[in-house]
Amino acid sequence: xxxxxxxxxxxxxxxxxxxxxxxxxxxxxxxxxxxxxxxxxxxxxxxxxxxxxxxxxxxxxxxxxxxxxxxxxxxxxxxxxxxxxxxxxxxxxxxxxxxxxxxxxxxxxxxxxxxxxxxxxxxxxxxxxxxxxxxxxxxxxxxxxxxxxxxxxxxxxxxxxxxxxxx
Numbered sequence: 001x002x003x004x005x006x007x008x009x010x011x012x013x014x015x016x017x018x019x020x021x022x023x024x025x026x027x028x029x030x031x032x033x034x035x036x037x038x039x040x041x042x043x044x045x046x047x048x049x050x051x052x053x054x055x056x057x058x059x060x061x062x063x064x065x066x067x068x069x070x071x072x073x074x075x076x077x078x079x080x081x082x083x084x085x086x087x088x089x090x091x092x093x094x095x096x097x098x099x100x101x102x103x104x105x106x107x108x109x110x111x112x113x114x115x116x117x118x119x120x121x122x123x124x125x126x127x128x129x130x131x132x133x134x135x136x137x138x139x140x141x142x143x144x145x146x147x148x149x150x151x152x153x154x155x156x157x158x159x160x161x162x163x164x165x166x167x
Contacts, residue, residue, distance in 0.1 A: 024099040031086065031106055038110065039083050042117050046076040049124065065127055072123040079120050082113030114153060122146045 018026065049072060052058060061069065086106030093102050122142055129138035 020100060024103050027103045028090070028099060028106070031103065031110065035083060035086060035106075035110060038113060038117065039080075042076065042079050042083050042113070042120070045117075045120060045124065046073075046080050049073050049076050049120075061131070065130055068123055068127045068130070072120060072127060075116055075120040075123060079113050079116035082109050082116055085109045085113075118146065118149050118153065121149065 016023070049069075052069060058069075086102075086109050089105055089109065090102050093099075122145070125145055126138060126142045129141055132138075
């Protein structure tokens with residue numbers, strides 16, 4: 001059995017009468033819809049991050065804030081790459097009867113992209129709140145937001161999968 005990251009609970013086709021190829025086509029279409037949301041968000045965030053360095057106040061940032069900015073941009077680039085990679089991966093293997101494998105790899109890349117997007121958002125929020133608040137409260141706010149994102153993006157889906165496998 002493959003490591004199915006699609007949320008379908010393994011390789012079962014319970015409730016569906018579809019061939020492996022039809023299942024791969026359906027899963028690919030579902031994944032593309034998910035990627036459209038994530039790609040749009042990461043690309044907008046990354047685009048804004050790229051403009052920050054050209055703002056006049058950028059030179060006023062402390063060394064710590066400049067380092068946070070650099071980490072944020074790198075994480076944004078990695079997240080963008082991981083979330084766009086499934087399209088490239090699919091294009092490179094199209095026509096080779098590898099769609100089930102392509103869907104698995106695309107799913108893994110999407111999860112990695114979401115993890116890097118979480119890091120990008122956390123470091124961007126840290127930078128913005130440090131500049132806005134000028135105190136340690138920023139770190140606590142960001143920690144709370146990261147917990148919220150982890151809960152929404154990973155814990156609740158994992159809980160639903162676990163709950164589904166018990167029934």
